[in-house]
Amino acid sequence: MLNPYLPYPVRIDNITVETEDKNLKTFRFVFINPQDEEKFSYRAGQFAELSVTGKGEIPIGIASSPTEKGFVMFTVNKVGLVSSYLHAMKEGDIMGVRGPLGNCYPWDQMEGKNIIIIGGGFAFTTLRSSIIYMLDPANRSKFKDIHVIYGARTPGMLLYWDELIEWEKRDDINMHITVDGTDDPNWKYNIGFVPTITEQKAPPGGEDSVAVVCGPPIMIKFTQPVLDKLGYSDDRIIMSLENRMKCGIGMCGRCNIGKEFVCKDGPVFTLEEINKTPREY
Amino acid sequence: MKIVQIDKEDWENGIKKLFEVYRLFAPVKEADFHNFKQIEAGQLPDLSCLNTRLSPKSIIYPQSEVMFKYSLDENEEDHHILKEVDKDYSPQAVIGIRPCDAKAFELVRLNFDSPDYKDPYWLNAYEATTLVGLACESPCSSCFCTTAGCGPYHAEALDLLLIDNGDQYWAKVISAKGEAFLAAAGWTVAVEEQTALKEIEVKKRAAEDKISAFVKTDKLREIETNDLYTAAFWEEVSFSCINCGTCTYVCPTCWCFDIQDENRGNRGCRMRNWDSCMYPLFTLHGSGHNPRGTQLHRVRQRFMHKLKYFVDKYDAGIQCVGCGRCIRLCPVNIDIRRVCGYMNSHVASADTCEV
Numbered sequence: 183m184l185n186p187y188l189p190y191p192v193r194i195d196n197i198t199v200e201t202e203d204k205n206l207k208t209f210r211f212v213f214i215n216p217q218d219e220e221k222f223s224y225r226a227g228q229f230a231e232l233s234v235t236g237k238g239e240i241p242i243g244i245a246s247s248p249t250e251k252g253f254v255m256f257t258v259n260k261v262g263l264v265s266s267y268l269h270a271m272k273e274g275d276i277m278g279v280r281g282p283l284g285n286c287y288p289w290d291q292m293e294g295k296n297i298i299i300i301g302g303g304f305a306f307t308t309l310r311s312s313i314i315y316m317l318d319p320a321n322r323s324k325f326k327d328i329h330v331i332y333g334a335r336t337p338g339m340l341l342y343w344d345e346l347i348e349w350e351k352r353d354d355i356n357m358h359i360t361v362d363g364t365d366d367p368n369w370k371y372n373i374g375f376v377p378t379i380t381e382q383k384a385p386p387g388g389e390d391s392v393a394v395v396c397g398p399p400i401m402i403k404f405t406q407p408v409l410d411k412l413g414y415s416d417d418r419i420i421m422s423l424e425n426r427m428k429c430g431i432g433m434c435g436r437c438n439i440g441k442e443f444v445c446k447d448g449p450v451f452t453l454e455e456i457n458k459t460p461r462e463y
Numbered sequence: 464m465k466i467v468q469i470d471k472e473d474w475e476n477g478i479k480k481l482f483e484v485y486r487l488f489a490p491v492k493e494a495d496f497h498n499f500k501q502i503e504a505g506q507l508p509d510l511s512c513l514n515t516r517l518s519p520k521s522i523i524y525p526q527s528e529v530m531f532k533y534s535l536d537e538n539e540e541d542h543h544i545l546k547e548v549d550k551d552y553s554p555q556a557v558i559g560i561r562p563c564d565a566k567a568f569e570l571v572r573l574n575f576d577s578p579d580y581k582d583p584y585w586l587n588a589y590e591a592t593t594l595v596g597l598a599c600e601s602p603c604s605s606c607f608c609t610t611a612g613c614g615p616y617h618a619e620a621l622d623l624l625l626i627d628n629g630d631q632y633w634a635k636v637i638s639a640k641g642e643a644f645l646a647a648a649g650w651t652v653a654v655e656e657q658t659a660l661k662e663i664e665v666k667k668r669a670a671e672d673k674i675s676a677f678v679k680t681d682k683l684r685e686i687e688t689n690d691l692y693t694a695a696f697w698e699e700v701s702f703s704c705i706n707c708g709t710c711t712y713v714c715p716t717c718w719c720f721d722i723q724d725e726n727r728g729n730r731g732c733r734m735r736n737w738d739s740c741m742y743p744l745f746t747l748h749g750s751g752h753n754p755r756g757t758q759l760h761r762v763r764q765r766f767m768h769k770l771k772y773f774v775d776k777y778d779a780g781i782q783c784v785g786c787g788r789c790i791r792l793c794p795v796n797i798d799i800r801r802v803c804g805y806m807n808s809h810v811a812s813a814d815t816c817e818v
Contacts, residue, residue: 184581185583235535235724236726278544424748433580434738440772458688459689
């Protein structure tokens, strides 16, 4: 019997500080047993339990894309016991990755559609995975227009800056980067909250469009009416939820919203599905 | 269905033989109550108790269990890599388990044996276990098994059902594991089936007639989750709860757990421990946000899980077998039968609870 609690051993291959407050770091892991990489076959939107031996596990969205080979990547916010310890670890250290866990974004439903990605703050990790996946030459033709609205408090709090700028330059993806505010006179992009920019820049919804929304609760709360107004029906608004988790496989009992487990039945739900639950997240 | 007769004179001798094959667990008297314990040679199951204070769930699902071990010493090979630990999954038998507690394992199995994932710890222990039930002749006043998908003679979840018949037991064989158990004890005298079954049926009716508490569950499925969730009665139901968690610890069908790393020097193990939806930490986010931040949220979660979410998810009835432990041991007299009644008769209304 396969033990679903046993992580794959990995080595920290690279650590990048992502934000000016240094609270977000991106960790690139390499599997110690090369054959484990194949077993860890994932799709954009899934997550994994990062296992810091001696401290515990944390559920983190997979930030690398299935089209990127040779490593897996996660961006971790420093908040609790495990993530704080992880932030103090160094390249070469040994730990574990368990997964992939949960469902992915509904790629079958999204193919052939206009995709609008709306992200705020550090909830941009599985969205990065999705963008890299869609922009891959083998996949780009499967999607119509791609719009990305991504905001953070300040320019220094935006994740994956170099990639954002690269995407800005491309003509097969429409980037709308925004910050709540900045005193940088050379800031070339938008200033304003994500819901406002969505109202100004997002294409109208309809049968041909799907919106993927990830961000802090306050952003989601104010973006939802904007999407309604633009004509995105609840079954075409895709969201990824977070809850406290331990097992990641629907057994330990804590992450449920009604009868659905965020870890196993989610983390990706349509707004229509979420509306049927008590929304305990 | 084969029925074997065990003369009580042969009981002790048979138990003695069973020690050669099984690790035996049975009710043992502790202070003024009974609990399931592993018994040793010379000890006999105490079948005189109505039911044990704690359910026997820990025999298959220990309250605290090592999952993996590891070394944090960088000079050692494979440091920081989790290793599986040796476990004793040799045959074990639970003698004198009540039909309700056995049925609980069937319900819990739905959680640990899903189409997507198998929990190896629970399943290996369950497979290694023979459940030798004892039919209830005089149920407690708080028992409501007959309306909770079970009953004093409910045999389906057992391997063997013992029925007290004066100076003998009748052992109704349910599975091959039960058959093997009888063979190991040397209890092989089959009785004439038809006559025995008729008598057992009479005794079963008599036991069922003694059950005086009931729940109604017929409407739980059709009532909308969110209508139940926002019902005003949760304010009253949760008012006196002190979130002590006793109900979840004594419940045979509660399965929630936590995972923790425990270190000692340069070594450690990853443990799994029972957890409880009654505790705020159960759902507390790293950010400080808590989706079940009030006592009402947590009380509601417990009842909604057992009586609505489980019902909807598995279509296997309620996640309760009517053992009555949570009713007997709740320090503030919260009664699942009453809450089930509120839920089953709920009509959506504008009058809702505050959180």
